[in-house]
Amino acid sequence: MTTEQETPQSTQPKRPGRTDGVMTEFTVFTKIKPEEADALREDLAAMSSQGDARQAMEQIGTLHSARHVMFDNGTRHMFASVFDGSWDSYIDDFAKTAVGERFERVFRHTEGFPGIKDPNVKDWFAAQQQTAGVFATAYPDLTVQQVWKDQRVNQAFQEVLDTPEFRAALDNPANAALLATPAFQKLLNEAQG
Amino acid sequence: MSEAASTSGPGVSVEIDDIQSGALHARPSPYVGRFFLLRIDDRHAGRAMLGRMLPATEGGLPTVNPDQGAWVTVALTFQGLRALGVPQESLDSFPPEFQQGMAARAEHLGDTGESDPAQWEKPFGTPDVHMGIVALAPDAERLQKALEHERAALQETPGVEIIWQQEVHQLPGGRTSFGFRDGISHPGIEGVGSGTNPHEAPLKAGEFILGYPDETGNLPPMPQPEVLGRNGTYLAVRKLHTKVAAWRQYLRSNSSSPEEEGLLGAKMVGRWPSGAPLTLSPDHDDEALGADPHRNNAFGYKENDDRGLKCPAGAHIRRINPRDATIVGATRLHRIIRRGTSYGPPLPEGVLEDDGADRGLIGVFIGAHLDRQFEFIKSEWVEDGNFIGFSGEKDPVAGHHDGTGTMTVPAKPVRRRLQNLPSFVVTRGGEYCFLPSLSALRWLSELKG
Numbered sequence: 232m233t234t235e236q237e238t239p240q241s242t243q244p245k246r247p248g249r250t251d252g253v254m255t256e257f258t259v260f261t262k263i264k265p266e267e268a269d270a271l272r273e274d275l276a277a278m279s280s281q282g283d284a285r286q287a288m289e290q291i292g293t294l295h296s297a298r299h300v301m302f303d304n305g306t307r308h309m310f311a312s313v314f315d316g317s318w319d320s321y322i323d324d325f326a327k328t329a330v331g332e333r334f335e336r337v338f339r340h341t342e343g344f345p346g347i348k349d350p351n352v353k354d355w356f357a358a359q360q361q362t363a364g365v366f367a368t369a370y371p372d373l374t375v376q377q378v379w380k381d382q383r384v385n386q387a388f389q390e391v392l393d394t395p396e397f398r399a400a401l402d403n404p405a406n407a408a409l410l411a412t413p414a415f416q417k418l419l420n421e422a423q424g
Numbered sequence: 425m426s427e428a429a430s431t432s433g434p435g436v437s438v439e440i441d442d443i444q445s446g447a448l449h450a451r452p453s454p455y456v457g458r459f460f461l462l463r464i465d466d467r468h469a470g471r472a473m474l475g476r477m478l479p480a481t482e483g484g485l486p487t488v489n490p491d492q493g494a495w496v497t498v499a500l501t502f503q504g505l506r507a508l509g510v511p512q513e514s515l516d517s518f519p520p521e522f523q524q525g526m527a528a529r530a531e532h533l534g535d536t537g538e539s540d541p542a543q544w545e546k547p548f549g550t551p552d553v554h555m556g557i558v559a560l561a562p563d564a565e566r567l568q569k570a571l572e573h574e575r576a577a578l579q580e581t582p583g584v585e586i587i588w589q590q591e592v593h594q595l596p597g598g599r600t601s602f603g604f605r606d607g608i609s610h611p612g613i614e615g616v617g618s619g620t621n622p623h624e625a626p627l628k629a630g631e632f633i634l635g636y637p638d639e640t641g642n643l644p645p646m647p648q649p650e651v652l653g654r655n656g657t658y659l660a661v662r663k664l665h666t667k668v669a670a671w672r673q674y675l676r677s678n679s680s681s682p683e684e685e686g687l688l689g690a691k692m693v694g695r696w697p698s699g700a701p702l703t704l705s706p707d708h709d710d711e712a713l714g715a716d717p718h719r720n721n722a723f724g725y726k727e728n729d730d731r732g733l734k735c736p737a738g739a740h741i742r743r744i745n746p747r748d749a750t751i752v753g754a755t756r757l758h759r760i761i762r763r764g765t766s767y768g769p770p771l772p773e774g775v776l777e778d779d780g781a782d783r784g785l786i787g788v789f790i791g792a793h794l795d796r797q798f799e800f801i802k803s804e805w806v807e808d809g810n811f812i813g814f815s816g817e818k819d820p821v822a823g824h825h826d827g828t829g830t831m832t833v834p835a836k837p838v839r840r841r842l843q844n845l846p847s848f849v850v851t852r853g854g855e856y857c858f859l860p861s862l863s864a865l866r867w868l869s870e871l872k873g
Contacts, residue, residue: 253810253815291752292752292753293752293810315810315815316804316808316810320800320803320804321752321753323640323754323757323796324752324753324754324757326640327640327754327757328754348640348641348642349642350640350642350643350644350645373815374810374815376752376810376813376815377813377815380813
């Protein structure tokens with residue numbers, strides 16, 4: 232079937248990778264250099280601190296999830312990730328952040344990696360990339376930025392619901408017109424539990 | 425190229441005299457100019473034409489007062505390089521987006537709907553566009569003089585034909601057709617000259633000129649052989665029609681007083697009509713600030729306006745140059761030189777009905793990386809808003825909206841959200857051009873076979 236090949240390319244003018252809504256999956260398979268499996272394992276262990284990873288992801292702002300997996304007895308490595316938009320638009324930007332250092336630290340153990348700051352690094356990644364057969368996400372319309380915003384808004388909303396002053400305001404007849412609007416009814420619907 | 429003619433910056437010596445003046449020279453003000461597109465029917469004729477144009481094509485320092493001189497710039501499309509008989513190996517060394525051309529990149533760039541290349545003014549987007557010539561001067565007399573050479577060269581060169589031309593000129597008051605002062609912001613470049621924003625460190629020369637290290641620490645990918653690529657750069661040239669009546673109608677119908685109308689326009693642009701930036705003058709226009717080149721671009725966002733309460737993050741000038749604001753990504757990798765020139769008559773002040781006239785600007789965007797400069801800015805910063813946390817929102821002025829566009833205008837206690845934005849700008853055509861160095865023009869003119 233040619234359509235399987237063409238669909239992602241027609242929606243993604245630049246690189247392969249399947250999309251769902253605003254997101255693109257980006258999965259790379261590489262060969263680990265001989266004798267470097269232990270070194271990679273140690274680097275991954277050192278990088279597995281959630282705090283550092285989270286900080287790196289905050290810096291990127293478009294990465295939903297990422298995992299590094301070693302397999303085939305330590306001879307191969309998979310990097311699987313989900314980005315907003317296309318991953319390669321921002322690859323030069325990543326190289327300038329803590330994410331660049333993390334990429335460098337992992338992929339230096341894999342064969343042929345030119346270095347995260349090399350101008351040909353996009354082509355190298357694309358050559359190692361395999362496009363997913365199926366890619367689906369539970370929230371296809373939401374970018375990382377929106378998920379963070381939504382989380383902040385909900386936390387603030389819940390705090391408002393906890394204040395007695397808010398309960399009193401709902402009972403105040405002066406606010407009846409506001410309460411009657413469909414938009415506010417939607418908000419109250421979410422406030423019920 | 426003599427050693428003495430090089431200018432020095434930290435760690436870099438730029439061969440400024442080999443770079444066409446049109447690459448780095450700021451636009452004069454006032455200005456008149458003319459854009460030409462040409463077709464090369466015979467490669468020998470094309471080479472001869474380049475050879476005849478060489479004496480009229482200047483290189484040199486852009487720090488010379490731009491209001492003094494006039495200059496002619498010669499650029500080539502990928503099809504033009506082919507028409508000149510540039511060897512295949514060399515053609516293959518150009519970046520893919522340049523080889524494809526702007527029309528082929530339309531979907532990525534958001535040139536869809538009424539901006540779709542199928543609707544473009546001919547010959548834009550066709551394989552006939554081979555060469556672009558731009559002449560800019562402070563007045564008509566100097567423009568004519570600058571063009572004499574081109575006219576003579578064309579007369580002597582059958583086999584090269586002008587297939588399109590456009591006259592451009594400064595509108596009264598130095599404003600765009602929308603009524604805002606433009607041409608204010610220029611980046612500083614190491615080894616070349618300082619920019620208009622003292623808060624922005626000069627960018628590496630390789631962001632704008634091939635053959636020098638760029639902001640990533642690498643040399644930009646450069647077409648081969650070296651004599652062809654070095655000291656060259658790329659232009660994205662666009663003819664942008666502006667819907668001035670629709671713009672005025674939108675402002676009128678979304679405000680309740682002339683003052684509100686003025687503020688709404690400023691919130692969408694990021695500057696007041698005088699050029700005064702909202703960040704420095706958030707509540708009213710300030711003619712003196714707008715006219716002062718030492719102050720009208722001397723600002724950042726982070727310290728005093730990161731939330732965008734003064735200048736919205738979605739405002740046109742903040743999108744296309746976010747400066748030090750908090751965004752997704754690194755601003756310095758996506759800077760560009762912008763040179764806008766107006767065409768067509770202004771819509772008389774106060775008129776809200778479209779008079780059917782074609783007006784707008786010819787925008788020239790200059791940088792060494794089409795993909796991470798012009799294309800990135802257009803696709804990520806103009807046609808989307810995720811980088812500022814407003815996914816799906818577009819540039820309220822330059823974005824291609826379908827009548828359902830929104831823009832968040834931060835305010836206390838509650839933000840305002842503009843709704844139902846139509847397109848105020850339509851792409852009428854565009855081309856990617858390579859702007860060769862003087863040495864490269866000579867090399868091209870002397871090609872054999």
